[in-house]
Amino acid sequence: MPGIIKTEGLSHVYGKGTPFERKALDNIDLEIERGEFIGLIGHTGSGKSTLIQHLNGLLKPTEGRVLVDGKDIWEDIRKVRDIRFRVGLVFQYPEHQLFEETVYKDIAFGPTNMGLEKYEIEERVYEAAEFVGISREQLFRSPFELSGGQKRRAAIAGVIAMRPDVLILDEPTAGLDPAGREEILARIRDYHAIRNTTVILVTHNMEEIARNASRIIVMEKGRIRMTGTAHDVFSHAEDLRDMGLAVPQITQVFLRLREMGLDVDPSVYTVDQAKRKILKMWRDVHA
């Protein structure tokens, strides 16, 4: 069975033939399996946003193909719109796109455009709201009466209500406080676990990636530079730094410990892992 998403030789050039011509994607071959939780990282301008906009047909490849379930999404131009229901994209600061009179109507916007029956729209709105933690009472308020974090979750619900097979989120936690960030991530984790939806999470926050993604894709200058588990990727701390990416603070501590002469494996990326490793070493000393 082919991956849910596949790109073949995907390239994209902005402003072709103008003085601002820039190759944003350069021959990307990528395959994502159903149910994966992908963390997509890269410096600003590395091509992350351009890539995800190809995956739901918002941008058309300059060269190469994008396949969803093995089918070229641009084969029949009339069907590209349907791809947007199957591959749901949550933009950065999605709450800026809330526009309806009530939260309910806003979440219902996508399913309504899908041409669903009224009862089914209703079912989906309630389901999506529950997933993101918006109460029934809040559904009938204006989206502008919600707090920042609630608005963000309402906007995410609008995409979830389309029941996409693939959920792509571009920096879903940017600008939120620590509790708000964790709330959003927990909701996404639950959604992924319960629905087995494929998730692609774009973020600059390495701790979030380390804790959530089953596979990490690192982009630089329009190409995929690395792909693998958190363990694989964060063991290349030097390369990441050269690409202008931060490694988790905890990884930096372990790199420093190794420099100081301790025999430690620096591919540590969560506080829990670090604790376990140090405890083990400490017990060896005091045994």
Place this chain on the structure above:
Amino acid sequence: MTIVNANDVILRAENLSYKYDSASEEDFALQGLNITVRKGEFIAILGHNGSGKSTLAKHFNAILLPAGGKMYVAGMETADENLIYSIRQTVGMVFQNPDNQIVANIVEEDIAFAPENLGVDPAEIRKRVDDALKAVGMYEFKDHAPHMLSGGQKQRIAIAGVIAMMPQCIVLDEPTAMLDPVGRNEVLRTIRLLNREYGITIVLITHHMEEAAICDRVVVMEKGQIATDGTPKEVFAQVEMLKSLGLTVPQTVELIYMLRKEGIDIPLDALSVEECAEAIYNVLKPVGRDNDARYN
């Protein structure tokens, strides 16, 4: 308690209260808050959303006026309408989204906007624009169009626009929230430089604990009041309290806190990567020695 000379104080809130019009009767955004910021301080304000951080910041340059209590900027009371221009020249604000703060099509014209409005002499404006751009490391971009710059560069332009007013104090409300790690570092380096080299008082509102860790002083807000106030080491050592307020601590502190809970005697005041590695090295050092003894 230290006695503070009034001339050294740039910001002082006395029993400050504020309530938004839309809020319910008893829902005060600030309630009886007291704070004194001295000239030249580099201070971070932390707190979850709704704790009152931004409301307080907006009192620092009279965007909001107190509903109760008093707010003084370099000795000027913000409630006095006649002083508003002087107050805003003394304290400049930088906001989260750089795109909302840039008004001109050319970088140097944008920087000149405020001094022009203040009626500054053209020759002086030229000098201020150049100096401000140099201070934020963006001088070579003076002829560029702002929309072609990166987020970090745009935010530095916004900061330069404030510097051109030659304020004594800059208040930054989550200036790095929309930036990537590189842009974030550019902005942090810039404000640290403005503090160290130019003596400008910096008030940095942030959700990033690592940013607060590099400041001289950290103030934590909760329900419109100050929950704790001290050096980064003093504040981040209060792990339980911060967590109860919906905040986190830097990973370095978190790790050491967890190790202490497991019974390892390790000081909680290691904040930087270097300090944290050092503290861990000190409790594990014998491993290396034992190994040496065993294998040599």
